[in-house]
Amino acid sequence: MNRNPALRDALFAAIVLILVLAIPMLHRSPAFEDFIIRLSAMALFATSLNLLVGNTGMVSFGHGMFYGFAAYAFGLTMQLTELSLPVAALFAVALTTIAAFVVGAMCVRLSTDYFAFITLAVQMLFFSVIVSWQSLTGGDQGLRGGIPRRHILGFDLGSQLHLYQFCAIVAVLGLLALRHVSMSPFGNTLRMVRDNAERASFVGIVLWRARLLAFTIAGGFAGIGGVLAALFVSGAYPELADWPNSGQAIFAVMLGGINSFLGPVLGAMILLALNDLVQRFTEYHGLVLGVVILAFALGLRRGVLDFIHLVWSKRAR
Amino acid sequence: MSGPVTRRTLLAGGTATLVAAPWVARAQANTLRIGMQSILSGPIALLGTSSRNSLLVEQDRINAAGGFLGRQIEFVFRDSKGQPQEAARVARELVNTAGCELLVDAEASSASFAVQEVMRDLNVACIHTNSETSSLTADPKIRVPTAFRVARQGVHDAVAGSLYLADFANAKKINKWATCSPDYAYGRDTTAQYLQFFKKFKPDVEVVTEAWPKLGQPDFTEVITKLIQAKPQALFTLLYAGDLSAFVNQGNVYALFGQMTVATPNVDYPVLAAIKNLPAGIQSATRYLETFPDTPANKEWGQAYFKRWNERPTNWSWQNSVAMHFYEAAIKKANSLDGKAIAAALTGLKINSPFGADGTITMRDDHTTIGYAIGWGQTIPKDPFITDIKPADWGKIIELETEWKKQQNYS
Numbered sequence: 001m002n003r004n005p006a007l008r009d010a011l012f013a014a015i016v017l018i019l020v021l022a023i024p025m026l027h028r029s030p031a032f033e034d035f036i037i038r039l040s041a042m043a044l045f046a047t048s049l050n051l052l053v054g055n056t057g058m059v060s061f062g063h064g065m066f067y068g069f070a071a072y073a074f075g076l077t078m079q080l081t082e083l084s085l086p087v088a089a090l091f092a093v094a095l096t097t098i099a100a101f102v103v104g105a106m107c108v109r110l111s112t113d114y115f116a117f118i119t120l121a122v123q124m125l126f127f128s129v130i131v132s133w134q135s136l137t138g139g140d141q142g143l144r145g146g147i148p149r150r151h152i153l154g155f156d157l158g159s160q161l162h163l164y165q166f167c168a169i170v171a172v173l174g175l176l177a178l179r180h181v182s183m184s185p186f187g188n189t190l191r192m193v194r195d196n197a198e199r200a201s202f203v204g205i206v207l208w209r210a211r212l213l214a215f216t217i218a219g220g221f222a223g224i225g226g227v228l229a230a231l232f233v234s235g236a237y238p239e240l241a242d243w244p245n246s247g248q249a250i251f252a253v254m255l256g257g258i259n260s261f262l263g264p265v266l267g268a269m270i271l272l273a274l275n276d277l278v279q280r281f282t283e284y285h286g287l288v289l290g291v292v293i294l295a296f297a298l299g300l301r302r303g304v305l306d307f308i309h310l311v312w313s314k315r316a317r
Numbered sequence: 318m319s320g321p322v323t324r325r326t327l328l329a330g331g332t333a334t335l336v337a338a339p340w341v342a343r344a345q346a347n348t349l350r351i352g353m354q355s356i357l358s359g360p361i362a363l364l365g366t367s368s369r370n371s372l373l374v375e376q377d378r379i380n381a382a383g384g385f386l387g388r389q390i391e392f393v394f395r396d397s398k399g400q401p402q403e404a405a406r407v408a409r410e411l412v413n414t415a416g417c418e419l420l421v422d423a424e425a426s427s428a429s430f431a432v433q434e435v436m437r438d439l440n441v442a443c444i445h446t447n448s449e450t451s452s453l454t455a456d457p458k459i460r461v462p463t464a465f466r467v468a469r470q471g472v473h474d475a476v477a478g479s480l481y482l483a484d485f486a487n488a489k490k491i492n493k494w495a496t497c498s499p500d501y502a503y504g505r506d507t508t509a510q511y512l513q514f515f516k517k518f519k520p521d522v523e524v525v526t527e528a529w530p531k532l533g534q535p536d537f538t539e540v541i542t543k544l545i546q547a548k549p550q551a552l553f554t555l556l557y558a559g560d561l562s563a564f565v566n567q568g569n570v571y572a573l574f575g576q577m578t579v580a581t582p583n584v585d586y587p588v589l590a591a592i593k594n595l596p597a598g599i600q601s602a603t604r605y606l607e608t609f610p611d612t613p614a615n616k617e618w619g620q621a622y623f624k625r626w627n628e629r630p631t632n633w634s635w636q637n638s639v640a641m642h643f644y645e646a647a648i649k650k651a652n653s654l655d656g657k658a659i660a661a662a663l664t665g666l667k668i669n670s671p672f673g674a675d676g677t678i679t680m681r682d683d684h685t686t687i688g689y690a691i692g693w694g695q696t697i698p699k700d701p702f703i704t705d706i707k708p709a710d711w712g713k714i715i716e717l718e719t720e721w722k723k724q725q726n727y728s
Contacts, residue, residue, distance in 0.1 A: 030413035
């Protein structure tokens with residue numbers, strides 16, 4: 001059954017995609033569609049972070065900067081040029097990947113704690129640039145005026161259904177690509193670096209190079225999430241690049257499980273659903289969310305999917 | 318399928334309910350739901366709450382009068398925490414899930430722009446009640462057919478304030494000014510806008526120092542000493558809410574108010590309540606004041622609010638109240654709840670209002686209100702807190718606003 005894991009993953013992705021695309025044909029629910037659009041962005045964001053946290057053992061507190069960077073790069077390209085949407089999106093993601101490479105080059109040689117701090121520091125620097133550079137970014141008011149949602153390949157992204165389909169396809173393909181990275185020999189190398197950096201180094205792996213590559217790839221995929229987020233709000237706002245947003249991704253990873261590929265997706269799903277639900281009933285949502293997360297952390301002592309895996313494997317034995 | 322309910326079943330059931338609930342909730346059939354979103358948590362929740370309070374008073378009044386088109390109204394309140402992406406989501410949720418047929422967007426500036434974009438996709442009417450940033454409706458690229466603003470607009474206040482302060486400065490021969498405003502877009506943009514008009518009316522004005530404290534800064538010592546050292550004759554400040562009261566309280570310790578005349582457009586009842594010793598003689602605008610306009614209708618409204626909530630209303634309160642007056646009149650006129658029909662009815666609509674400079678407020682063709690009361694006077698330590706109020710000249714405001722819009726290529 002495990003003879004061709006890549007094919008199995010692709011098959012699984014195809015089934016999920018078909019299911020997700022089929023739902024609106026059976027029943028239209030704008031709220032559900034909004035949820036999936038936001039989940040697409042958040043899932044890519046959190047899963048790309050997990051390539052660093054879970055696979056490589058690098059806890060980045062500044063991952064939100066790439067999410068925000070791509071949102072601004074995409075929004076500005078769409079507003080200032082006549083480029084078509086896919087070209088603008090690819091350009092934004094490419095620019096974000098380069099930014100991730102540059103930031104990574106500065107950060108990856110540092111040990112765990114300092115790495116976490118410096119990623120946070122660079123993010124705060126980037127956030128300050130957004131807020132201060134008013135003539136370009138609109139400062140703390142954000143990039144206003146909307147993103148022209150031009151038609152692409154028959155998709156009219158002004159229509160919610162088409163945006164839903166577009167986001168679902170991008171997210172599933174993005175996650176599939178991340179899965180490939182994670183399962184590739186390079187992914188194994190990253191896990192080796194995480195588990196025993198010294199041994200990896202002795203085997204001949206250049207640690208900083210592996211970490212930098214992982215950081216760059218993660219930044220690029222967070223960028224894809226950022227583009228989807230910008231499409232959803234039809235703009236870009238400093239909050240997308242602020243540290244609480246990075247914190248959300250870390251929450252999603254921890255909540256869903258760092259050792260399961262789909263953990264961050266589940267975490268993002270729980271976090272978004274909780275946020276939406278709790279806000280309906282109370283203004284003390286922070287308190288409720290805190291209690292729920294505490295209950296998960298103390299009750300399961302690991303992410304939900306990791307917990308399920310553990311229980312499953314114990315049963316199998 | 319019988320048997321004891323295990324903990325696992327309970328957990329599974331609970332999780333399922335948790336996940337399914339967002340898409341299950343629906344309104345009762347005939348009640349007309351109106352969505353309202355604002356900042357209801359965090360440091361400036363007070364303003365969001367004062368908007369909600371005012372809408373609840375309106376809800377009771379409208380329902381007692383038979384509702385809208387014979388349907389009772391019910392508000393659905395949501396907290397966006399003032400975050401734009403959350404505001405965009407909440408606006409869609411209010412319409413798509415909670416089944417709201419009208420929206421009151423009581424967000425502050427940046428979130429209101431996010432809501433504005435969402436409105437392009439939703440065919441419901443929306444009134445922004447708290448965003449004062451002019452471009453929201455002044456810029457034709459940002460304007461949306463079904464979205465309107467019932468609130469002060471930055472450029473109106475800047476013209477009115479600058480005119481008043483120029484007269485005041487000329488009479489008192491005050492040329493040397495300092496500014497002290499919060500260090501973010503609102504503070505910097507609006508200070509620049511006031512200065513632009515101010516210099517137009519009083520070309521010999523000189524700005525000797527500028528201070529830009531951070532939002533929510535607890536200690537203003539550094540700012541106050543900087544201002545005192547620069548020895549200006551007068552200080553213009555755009556600090557607001559808790560920052561303004563903290564600044565005045567700390568400024569009192571340094572006798573700042575004895576050394577320079579202070580002018581601010583941002584005094585509101587909660588700020589006054591938080592100031593221990595309100596210095597006399599601050600030149601101040603009336604954001605909301607029970608005594609301006611000095612009419613029985615305004616007083617009655619302010620006192621009804623106080624009676625219900627045991628606190629006094631804010632500027633955000635009257636704006637939300639007027640939004641409902643506009644909806645009421647427009648729905649009656651359109652005889653429909655359709656977004657486009659309401660939009661057509663709202664455009665150019667003039668209503669009687671306790672908060673109008675001449676007893677009326679008009680929704681202009683560019684989807685923003687004009688004719689609301691703007692006045693400047695000076696503070697006294699006790700009720701009514703601001704006296705000698707001079708009403709602004711709306712003819713002049715509109716003339717200069719038109720000029721400004723041309724400069725910005727808005728018209």
